[in-house]
Amino acid sequence: DAMVIQNPRYQVTQFGKPVTLSCSQTLNHNVMYWYQQKSSQAPKLLFHYYDKDFNNEADTPDNFQSRRPNTSFCFLDIRSPGLGDAAMYLCATSREVRFYTDTQYFGPGTRLTVL
Amino acid sequence: AQTVTQSQPEMSVQEAETVTLSCTYDTSESDYYLFWYKQPPSRQMILVIRQEAYKQQNATENRFSVNFQKAAKSFSLKISDSQLGDAAMYFCASGSRGKSTFGDGTTLTVKP
Incomplete structure (x- = not known):
């Protein structure tokens, strides 16, 4: 089945120790997103890729970076995690059809714990 | 810029009854x-229903339907014949130009 896969599902890191979360998709969608979600709040968009074009949200901290080496894979790098970065990180994909943003397909998320 | 507002943080419904979740939005986009x-809870987010803004007819998916009022920028979700499996957090979202904006969510409890 076509899907969005996130690894690992649970990640524990130490304060200040870099961590990388990964996302892969078999849907061949041109847009990929990274969201941060805390405690049943709304997902907060960190950045998204439209094909290879990287789009950063204005309020995304510099501590967060992303890479998309090809259509299928996208990575979220947290250079120096702080306690406030503990959250669920959601990856999603969608098709962009003309100017419409179509349905987003979400992965199961990676829950990050910072000790 | 897009904003989405869900004014009901929590809602509850009796099993088999009908419930309506509210959502208003604002956008400068025409499409x-x-x-x-x-x-x-502890499961991944999935689509319930989608509405293209250029369509006047309200979308329907089995027990789920929307009341889309474009002039009022309102987009409510009606769940008929509620089931225990409908218990979840529901997010309203608008999407344009490569990204979606989410509301703060409504937690729906279904009482047996």
Whole structure:
């Protein structure tokens, strides 16, 4: 089945120790997103890729970076995690059809714990 | 810029009854989609229903339907014959130009 896969599902890191979360998709969608979600709040968009074009949200901290080496894979790098970065990180994909943003397909998320 | 407002943080419904979740939005875009997503506890977010803003007819998916009022920028979700499996957090979202904006969510409890 076509899907969005996130690894690992649970990640524990130490304060200040870099961590990388990964996302892969078999849907061949041109847009990929990274969201941060805390405690049943709304997902907060960190950045998204439209094909290879990287789009950063204005309020995304510099501590967060992303890479998309090809259509299928996208990575979220947290250079120096702080306690406030503990959250669920959601990856999603969608098709962009003309100017419409179509349905987003979400992965199961990676829950990050910072000790 | 897009904003989405869900004014009901929590709602409850008796099993088999009908419930309506409210959503209002604001956007400067002329072309956009509207969505309701469901996020069950500890499970991944999935699409419930989608509405293309250029369509006047309200979208329907089995027990789920929307009341789309474009002039009022309102997009409510009606769940008929509620089931225990409908218990979840529901997010309203608008999407245009490569990204979606989500509301703060409504937690729906279904009472047996």
